[in-house]
Amino acid sequence: MNTKDWKILLVDDEHEFITTLAERLELRGIGARVVFDGESALLAVAEDEPHVMILDVLMPGIKGLEVLERVKRTNPNVQVLLLTGHGSTRDGIEGMRLGAFDYMMKPLNIDTLIEKMESAIDYASKAAKLGQ
């Protein structure tokens, strides 16, 4: 799949961080929708299922891991990359157990993030083919 066809959802309550990340992805031809909390993330997934969701673990309101669990129940094809901090590495590992594709620690390296998104999309398309 071409990067311009990727559907990416970015979820983080750090507005400046996540909107700037979206802007940098856009400069690389990757469009991304941005939401700032768990509730909006669940609505966004229901409205237009993304291929990959980049999800912060620690957010006010519905926490990242709960969003992950609910999304995996309703939309199992969505691949989730969790964003963790020093204090939430354990959440990253727990997230993998709950079905996250991978986790990354902030601050991000954008090239590594794009590589992981590509792997997640490849994985999902291979899994979909096997399921057919």
Next chain:
Amino acid sequence: MRDALFMGRLTAHATHEMQNILATIRESSGLMEDLLAMGGENFAHAERFKRGLGVLSEQVERGMQLSEQLNYCAHSPEPSPTGCEVNDALRALVGLFRRTAARFRVSLSLAPGRTGLRTSLRAVEVMDLAGLAVDCALPLLPRDAQLTLSVEEQGGLAVARVGSPAFEALRRQPEYADLAACAKTLGVGLCPGPNGEGIVLSLPKAQA
């Protein structure tokens, strides 16, 4: 103990916020780099701008290391049934004590050594003991000296060693009394290093 755990919680929250701030700085400087790469050659100060972005990137990296060490400290008073990894505790201590050592014009480092050795002590206790040993050593060292901490295994015990100066001189330092009292309370052996150089702390073994 309760105070230390509470301070730890506050520090952990602060390091999480620091990480968000650093992440935002990195993305913003990354965006500037991207824009510069996409047509910045016409910009008269492109080279100076690039240098500035390089400095930002280095400082973010520095802030990340500091925040990681501070986060380690934040959790260091927490008791753990498996004890703490001695090398991890000393690495965090060395990172956070570099500034103190620099005041004495001494360079502080951790020798690449034995990892995976655990002690029943909490990380904060290991850091406190090693920190006191470093405090004893710093005023005795000449300008531009190197002070190295290392971890070894001796007779099944984890041993933390502060490399120099002579043990007899270290014993005369005012901080030594504190170190000796603290070691006694925690059941830690205290003796001279090889050839009478430095201090060796024999740490109690972690439960298997």
